[in-house]
Amino acid sequence: MTATTLDPKTALVVIDLQKGIVGLPTAHPADDIVAKSATLAEAFRAKGLPVVLVRVTGGAPGRVDGSPSSQKPAADWADIVAEVGRREGDIVVTKQQWGAFYGTDLDLQLRRNGVTQVVLTGIATSIGVESTARGAHEHGYNVTVVTDAVTDMDADAHRNSIEKIFPRLGETDTTEAIVKLLG
Numbered sequence: 001m002t003a004t005t006l007d008p009k010t011a012l013v014v015i016d017l018q019k020g021i022v023g024l025p026t027a028h029p030a031d032d033i034v035a036k037s038a039t040l041a042e043a044f045r046a047k048g049l050p051v052v053l054v055r056v057t058g059g060a061p062g063r064v065d066g067s068p069s070s071q072k073p074a075a076d077w078a079d080i081v082a083e084v085g086r087r088e089g090d091i092v093v094t095k096q097q098w099g100a101f102y103g104t105d106l107d108l109q110l111r112r113n114g115v116t117q118v119v120l121t122g123i124a125t126s127i128g129v130e131s132t133a134r135g136a137h138e139h140g141y142n143v144t145v146v147t148d149a150v151t152d153m154d155a156d157a158h159r160n161s162i163e164k165i166f167p168r169l170g171e172t173d174t175t176e177a178i179v180k181l182l183g
Helices: 030-046 106-112 125-138 155-169 175-182
Strands: 010-015 051-056 091-095 117-123 142-151 171-173
Touching: 010 030, 010 125, 030 051, 030 117, 030 142, 030 175, 051 106, 051 125, 091 106, 117 125, 125 142, 125 155, 142 155, 142 175, 155 171, 171 175
Parallel strands: 010 051, 010 117, 051 091, 117 142, 142 171
Antiparallel strands: none
16 A cells, blocks of 8 residues: 555654664665665654664574574674764664564654654564564554665565565555655
8 A cells, every 4th residue: 555644743763774784785775775764864854753763783582593693793883874874853762673662762752752653664674674563553653664765685575574564564655755745
């Protein structure tokens, strides 16, 4: 479903566009995802709407088959990329798991700002973006995923999220369409 409207208090939530993640091999060029997210961030800021920059600095405990790398990440691994960069008034959320809601104050920050809808961008579509979309849906927010501003390390996982999961959680559309809806 294409995006039909944006609520008067909509927040842009940019997921994991940080140095250590944008450098990973992705299904779509990470530079394009960063550029489109930066375009959206500037458009939201120009309208006085909240921009949330989410970064991940750890992982949830538990045994998994696909274990994380044993290499220590670079010191700037969790730094938000300069193109999106933090501006005065932006909200920064640091998470320790895939989704941006669990274990963070994201819901509190959004509610304090009167937000009723979130627009999501970032990397990885099937991990951080999908988990955050599910959390937003469960918390009662209207959810919109910007399909040309998300990518994944796995093209099939990306496609599954775009085609099968996101339409069940909210609306999807392009960067151009969201900017147009912002007016």
